[in-house]
Amino acid sequence: MRFTLAMLVGKLVGLLGKVTSRATNLPGELALKICPDLFRHFQFDGKVLAVTGSNGKTSTSNMVAFILRENGKSVAHNAKGSNLLGGVATTLLTHSNFGGRVPHDFVVLEVDERYSRLIFRDFSPDYMLVTNLFRDQLTRNGNVDVIIEKLQEAIKPSVKLILNANDPISANLSPENERVYYGVDRTSHSTGESLNITHDAKVCPKCYHKMQYSFFHYNHIGAYTCSGCGYTNPKTAYQITDVDLEQGDMLFNGSRVHTEYRSVFNIFNMAGALSACCELGIKAVDACTALSRFRLMKERYDEMMVGSRRAVMILSKNQNPVSFDQSISHVLDLKGDKTVVVYVGNINHTNNRDTTWLYDISFERLQKEVSSVVCTGPRAYDLAVRLSLGGFTPEQIQVERDLGKLRPVMEQTTGTICILTELYDAKAVLEVITK
Numbered sequence: 001m002r003f004t005l006a007m008l009v010g011k012l013v014g015l016l017g018k019v020t021s022r023a024t025n026l027p028g029e030l031a032l033k034i035c036p037d038l039f040r041h042f043q044f045d046g047k048v049l050a051v052t053g054s055n056g057k058t059s060t061s062n063m064v065a066f067i068l069r070e071n072g073k074s075v076a077h078n079a080k081g082s083n084l085l086g087g088v089a090t091t092l093l094t095h096s097n098f099g100g101r102v103p104h105d106f107v108v109l110e111v112d113e114r115y116s117r118l119i120f121r122d123f124s125p126d127y128m129l130v131t132n133l134f135r136d137q138l139t140r141n142g143n144v145d146v147i148i149e150k151l152q153e154a155i156k157p158s159v160k161l162i163l164n165a166n167d168p169i170s171a172n173l174s175p176e177n178e179r180v181y182y183g184v185d186r187t188s189h190s191t192g193e194s195l196n197i198t199h200d201a202k203v204c205p206k207c208y209h210k211m212q213y214s215f216f217h218y219n220h221i222g223a224y225t226c227s228g229c230g231y232t233n234p235k236t237a238y239q240i241t242d243v244d245l246e247q248g249d250m251l252f253n254g255s256r257v258h259t260e261y262r263s264v265f266n267i268f269n270m271a272g273a274l275s276a277c278c279e280l281g282i283k284a285v286d287a288c289t290a291l292s293r294f295r296l297m298k299e300r301y302d303e304m305m306v307g308s309r310r311a312v313m314i315l316s317k318n319q320n321p322v323s324f325d326q327s328i329s330h331v332l333d334l335k336g337d338k339t340v341v342v343y344v345g346n347i348n349h350t351n352n353r354d355t356t357w358l359y360d361i362s363f364e365r366l367q368k369e370v371s372s373v374v375c376t377g378p379r380a381y382d383l384a385v386r387l388s389l390g391g392f393t394p395e396q397i398q399v400e401r402d403l404g405k406l407r408p409v410m411e412q413t414t415g416t417i418c419i420l421t422e423l424y425d426a427k428a429v430l431e432v433i434t435k
């Protein structure tokens with residue numbers, strides 16, 4: 001009875017949202033209030049795949065849904081990254097009938113790694129893809145060990161795991177569960193030393209001895225062996241090889257796949273998505289053909305002209321140093337003279353007090369590569385201190401805390417304008433820069 005009422009209210013509110021084009025998580029949130037064990041009542045005709053991890057879960061799950069649909073499958077998917085309880089509930093109730101039956105071939109759910117244990121309290125996915133695990137919003141989430149504990153609570157014994165063999169942390173998740181691994185061969189961007197400050201696997205997650213790396217893809221993602229217990233990259237069922245980052249071409253289990261977005265992070269997302277689709281029964285060659293047609297949503301990256309200058313906007317996740325490191329790698333890939341504009345709002349859940357995460361970002365990599373860095377936003381001065389400690393000269397650092405006064409400062413800089421900020425702040429920054 002409660003479930004029927006919850007479905008009725010949820011669907012009605014969802015419909016109203018569609019009419020007023022205000023899609024929110026509200027239908028699911030209301031339904032969960034009315035029926036707290038809502039998730040228990042859904043029945044799935046097809047397989048359910050959960051996609052989680054610190055970075056790349058939105059892009060990866062979007063790729064999975066795209067590949068499946070291109071191969072003629074019907075998919076229920078929370079495409080907009082609504083990955084908390086309300087968002088997942090909204091997705092399921094809008095894709096089911098009143099009885100709670102979800103008639104699709106597949107359900108692809110992006111889920112927040114910390115909320116997964118609540119989302120999967122009353123039902124379980126058949127498969128779970130974990131992209132990677134890093135420190136992320138440290139003051140809110142705690143360190144990686146805490147995230148692992150929470151995630152392991154969500155993983156029931158029946159779940160088959162699809163794991164990144166190049167990540168020593170997530171590769172070691174729930175060791176009793178059935179699993180397959182995917183990996184990416186060394187690329188031209190691989191390095192012998194970690195270029196990043198954020199490195200969450202200097203010691204073995206099993207025995208705490210020192211880890212040795214023969215190469216790094218980025219941060220702690222690479223080829224590793226523990227000097228104590230011998231823990232090393234597990235054998236992969238799916239492997240990306242022959243990566244040509246200039247052309248955006250590579251092989252996945254021997255099938256050619258192409259991308260326009262040529263970063264190692266994106267290649268890992270592709271590897272995860274292709275592996276998941278193969279596990280769901282799509283042939284590797286068909287998955288690769290479909291994925292080669294995939295276009296990333298422009299939400300995280302955009303290009304524009306500001307007067308006669310080229311500008312690129314690269315967005316990072318809030319208080320997520322690895323995400324910021326990826327944005328910096330993107331800046332380094334751009335040719336020619338460039339100026340970097342960094343806006344840090346450091347919003348909400350820490351009452352704007354935490355700036356420690358700025359010290360986990362490898363800004364040092366920019367020091368010899370850019371003419372200047374313009375620091376702006378509420379944390380402009382903290383950012384300037386961070387850069388100064390990172391070896392930037394006073395001439396390289398410009399500070400304008402007030403976003404409204406940024407234009408004249410920018411006009412004195414040269415080269416391509418690279419704007420680095422967080423998802424939440426993008427709109428405000430863009431308005432000032434392009435007006």
Ligand SMILES: [Zn+2]
Pocket residue numbers: 204205206207208209226227228229230231
């Ligand atoms: Zn070990």
